[in-house]
Amino acid sequence: MFKNILVxxxxxxxxxxxxxxxxxxxxxxxxxxxxxxxxxxxHLADDAIxxxxxxxxxxxxxMETILSAAxxxxxxxxxxxxxxxxxxxxxxxxxxxxxxxxxxxSSEVIAMMGDKNQARATAVKYGVPVTPGSEGxxxxxxxxxxxxxxxxxxxxxxxxxxxxxxxxxxxxxxAAFVSAFHAARAEAEAxxxxxxxxxxxxxxxxxxxxxxVAADAHGGVVQLGERDCSMQRRNQKIIEETPSPLLTDDLRxxxxxxxxxxxxxxxxxxxxxxxxxxxxxxxxYFMEMNTRIQVEHPITEEVRGCDxxxxxxxxxxxxxxxxxxxxxxxxxxxxxxxxxxxxxYNNFAPSPGRIDLFYAPGGRGxxxxxxxxxxxxxxxxxxxxxxxxxxxxxxxxxxxxxxxRSLNEFVIRGIKTTIPFxxxxxxxxxxxxxxxxxGWVEKFxxxxxPPPELPEFELEDGx
Amino acid sequence: MDLKxxxxxxxxxxxxxxxxxxxxxxxxxxxxxxxxxxxIEAIRSLIASQAPVAGPAPAQLAAPFAGPGADASGVxxxxxxPAGVVEIPSPMVGTFYSAPAPDxxxxxxxxxxxxxxxxxxxxxxxxxxxxxxxxxxxxIVEVLVENGTAVQYGEPLFRVKxx
Numbered sequence: 025m026f027k028n029i030l031v032x033x034x035x036x037x038x039x040x041x042x043x044x045x046x047x048x049x050x051x052x053x054x055x056x057x058x059x060x061x062x063x064x065x066x067h068l069a070d071d072a073i074x075x076x077x078x079x080x081x082x083x084x085x086x087m088e089t090i091l092s093a094a095x096x097x098x099x100x101x102x103x104x105x106x107x108x109x110x111x112x113x114x115x116x117x118x119x120x121x122x123x124x125x126x127x128x129x130s131s132e133v134i135a136m137m138g139d140k141n142q143a144r145a146t147a148v149k150y151g152v153p154v155t156p157g158s159e160g161x162x163x164x165x166x167x168x169x170x171x172x173x174x175x176x177x178x179x180x181x182x183x184x185x186x187x188x189x190x191x192x193x194x195x196x197x198x199a200a201f202v203s204a205f206h207a208a209r210a211e212a213e214a215x216x217x218x219x220x221x222x223x224x225x226x227x228x229x230x231x232x233x234x235x236x237v238a239a240d241a242h243g244g245v246v247q248l249g250e251r252d253c254s255m256q257r258r259n260q261k262i263i264e265e266t267p268s269p270l271l272t273d274d275l276r277x278x279x280x281x282x283x284x285x286x287x288x289x290x291x292x293x294x295x296x297x298x299x300x301x302x303x304x305x306x307x308x309y310f311m312e313m314n315t316r317i318q319v320e321h322p323i324t325e326e327v328r329g330c331d332x333x334x335x336x337x338x339x340x341x342x343x344x345x346x347x348x349x350x351x352x353x354x355x356x357x358x359x360x361x362x363x364x365x366x367x368x369y370n371n372f373a374p375s376p377g378r379i380d381l382f383y384a385p386g387g388r389g390x391x392x393x394x395x396x397x398x399x400x401x402x403x404x405x406x407x408x409x410x411x412x413x414x415x416x417x418x419x420x421x422x423x424x425x426x427x428x429r430s431l432n433e434f435v436i437r438g439i440k441t442t443i444p445f446x447x448x449x450x451x452x453x454x455x456x457x458x459x460x461x462x463g464w465v466e467k468f469x470x471x472x473x474p475p476p477e478l479p480e481f482e483l484e485d486g487x
Numbered sequence: 488m489d490l491k492x493x494x495x496x497x498x499x500x501x502x503x504x505x506x507x508x509x510x511x512x513x514x515x516x517x518x519x520x521x522x523x524x525x526x527i528e529a530i531r532s533l534i535a536s537q538a539p540v541a542g543p544a545p546a547q548l549a550a551p552f553a554g555p556g557a558d559a560s561g562v563x564x565x566x567x568x569p570a571g572v573v574e575i576p577s578p579m580v581g582t583f584y585s586a587p588a589p590d591x592x593x594x595x596x597x598x599x600x601x602x603x604x605x606x607x608x609x610x611x612x613x614x615x616x617x618x619x620x621x622x623x624x625x626x627i628v629e630v631l632v633e634n635g636t637a638v639q640y641g642e643p644l645f646r647v648k649x650x
Contacts, residue, residue, distance in 0.1 A: 058641060074639040075580050089640070092580045092612035096637035122613075 025341050026050050026101040026125070030094045031069065033105030034084060036412060037319075038065035039395045041103045044333035053097040055090060057083035059403040064395040071097060078405040084108050087115050094124050101125040101340060103333075107407070110316040111138055127340040129293050129315050136290070137313040147310040150289045152282045155301070155309045157224040168205050171223050173198065178226040181205050183212035191215055194226050227309060229461040230301040232256065233268050234314075235283040236324045238295045238335055244345040245292075247284040248328050249354050250276065251320055255449065257372070257465045263446060264320040265359045266327050269420065269458025275306050286313075294339050295321075295332055304461075319412070322393060323358035326416040356416050357423040361431065361446040363394075363411040365402045368445035375440035376404040382437075385430035389416040389423075402439060410441070420458075424450055488515050571650030573623055574631075574643035581612035583644065585634040593634075595645070599627045607645060610638060625649035 028051040031038045042052045042065055054069035059078035066072045073093045076083030083089070085108060094102055102124050104110035116131035128134070137143045147154050156175045161184055162168045172179045172195070181204055183191025191212040195204035209219040236248040252268035253261045271279070283298045297318050299311045321332045330349045339345065366372040378401045384392040394411035396402065402410055415430055417423035431447040449468070454460045496519065500508055508519040568574065577583070585593040585608055595607050601621040609616050629646040632638060 073580060074641050076640045083640075088613055089580050093639070095613065096580065096582060 025343075026099075026337070028053060028070075028097065028099040029101045029103055029127070029337070030055065030090070030097060030099040030124075031065065031105065032084070032090050032102050033108055033110075034060050034063060034065065034395075034406065036393050036395045036409070037105040037317075038063075039068065040393060041105060041333055042069050044331060044337060045103075047331075048334060048337060050337070053093070053099055055084075055093050057405070059405050062400060064397060064400075073097060078403060080108070080405065087112070087118055090115075091118055091122055091124070094119075094122065099124060101127055101337075103127040103336070104316065106316050106319055111314070113138060125340050127294065127336050129296065133290065133292055134315045137315050143312055144310065146290060147286065150286050152286050152310045153308060155225050155227060155311075158222045161220045161222055165202060165205060168221075168223060169198070169201060172201055175223060175225045177201070178228060180224050180226045181208035181221050182224055183208065183216055184218070184220045184222055191221075227301045227303050229304055229463060230254075231268070231270050231303075231461050232261075232299065232311075233271065233279070233302050233308070234297045234299040234318075235279060236295070236297055236318075236321070236332070237283055237287045237292070238332070238339070238345060238349065239287050239292050240339045240345045241293055241342060242344050244350065245284055245288050246345060246350050246352075247280045247287075248324050248330070248349070248352065250279065251297075251318075251323060253320065254460055254462050255455075255465060256462055257469070261320065261362065262364075262442065262465070263359065263361050263449060263455075264323055265357070265420075265423075266323045267354065267357065270302060272306065275302075275308065279308050282308075282310075295336050319362065319409070320360050322391060322412060322414045323360045323416075326358040326389075326391065326414060327354045327356055328352040329355070356418050357420045358414060358416040359423050359427050359450075360412055360414045361427065361450075362409050362442075363413060363434070363436070363446075364408040364442045365410050365439050366408050366442055367440035368442050370440075372442070374404065374408050376402045376408075377439045378402075379436055380438040381435055383433075383435040384411075385413070385433035387430075389426055390430050391415070396436075410436070424456060488512075488517065493517070493519075568646070572628060572646050572648050573625075575607060575619075575621055575623065575645040575647060577610055577638040577640060577642045577644050578619065579610050579612055579617060580639050581610040581617070581637070583632045583634065583636055583638045584609040584611060584616075585630070595627050595630075597627055597630060601625065601627060601647065619644070621645075621647065623647050623649055 025048060029045050030053045031041045032055060034056065038054060045052045052069040054066050054072040055075045056063060056066045056072055057076055057078050058074060060066060075089050075093055076086060087109060102119055109115040111134055113131040113135035116126045116134050119126035120131060136146065144154050158171045162171055178194060178196040181193045181195065191208060193204040193208035195201040208221050212221055213219040232253045233250050234253060235250050238248065239245040249266060250268050250271065251264050251266045252270060253264045255263035279300060286298060295317055297314045300308045301311050302308045317332060317336060325332055329352055335346060335349055365375045367375050379396055379398060382396060382398040391414040392411060396410050413430055413434065415423055415426040417426050428447060428450050431443050434443055449455055454464060496508060510517045595601060601607060602624045603620065603622050605621045606618045607621050608619050610619055625647040627645055628648045631643050631645060
């Protein structure tokens, strides 16, 4: 087992990793920017090294600085958390050459699955369904029409050099297709310098369903079920749940099988997540693979009775997957709300600042993962997520009631948070019936007036 | 109730270590609160005293780290520097060397005059020897770090009298 792990991250995930390491008897070294000097993760680690000023580009994203810190702290492993450098193959490679174990898969695997085209090709190679599409660039209108008809409408015409949602044109039928094709080519030429486009099936009202996987260095592989992450605002997940209210047993079994076999075939090691789009007809399509731990990993932990961060550390240290993980069966229903420091009544404007009173909900089946506390000041430089509220119940109805109760009890005074927003979603019929998809939140925001604020929970002095 | 009474109450609070005081009398209402900030240092030292540090002893480290409570922002723990004295902070994480080579003379020592572009030390990071310049002009009055010790970003290396 490692002697000393450097946690190359901040906020709640840094604290999460430190806690897991402590339980394994491993020393922890935190890194922090000047803006994070008062963060809880800095205070609970055994050692802490300041690595730069506030902005991430000058601190948490500085590979050489982090490795320099690893060097002077004499650590034998680095946990990259999520975001930042966690899926950066160059960083993983640097760790390898500095003989510090990167807690995750190899740099080659990270590079392979990080390239979207290559990942898609890899999925195809191993028989995982992907969104039907053209085999490369489509040059002429005639060819494009053929391909589109073959794929089946609706389709998306996409610039091959595109990005940021630009150079994409949907077409819902043959009549609209021709103009969409030419418009996409024109925009591609204008924005990216080349008119090259390819065609992909447009998955309508898609659901985002991902599978947690884990593999050790001894051939042990396990899939740990799905998480439904369709509740998204501007492509950011805000509520996740497991099991997915959408999946039938048959669909779940097919997706589980595809996930597990992909992991075996690519020789993946450590924890990872395979993300799929699922349509209303029960078709699933590979989207991408995240070669790291995910924000929403706790709901899988609660339903499966495991600690995924400890498994990550153990796998990296050369141990086999724990028996209780390999043999786990899902039990109950778990939901997570990502609490962000944003004002839901002001277009989700970021709300950094000092939290003068923080009271987290508790009781049966309630878990709060957070690095903040009463008196903590949320810095402006980083992601706005300040806490994760995870509730678990014997079934979905119980979990929903528990989540509403917990959100109502949660006090974060001094800044604005998304708590009332998530409470209104949990109470909505669409959520209760499980009838929502990726486009639901935007529609909800457009249709509804701002939800009423929950009454302030007045606490006695001295609490 | 007048200001003299309030001052007396504040002094009594200090004397007895009280942080909150509330009084309602006839149509006077007085509420006094000291500080109010939750002391993160208190949390940290409470947790530390409850459980021993995991893993092997710190002896294996090149040097103990100053820790966030002390020098992260370059301000001395006692809260201030003498007038006309500034600190040169480390711009990177690594190992501090006072001389260009093990057997060579130090770049600077106490009493040396420096300009902005005077090289004052080396911070070695990942086998790269980075020469650090003073960025201020004046006279070195204190060398804060020992040769060969680990330094973090922002850690004060030298004190310079600029006046």
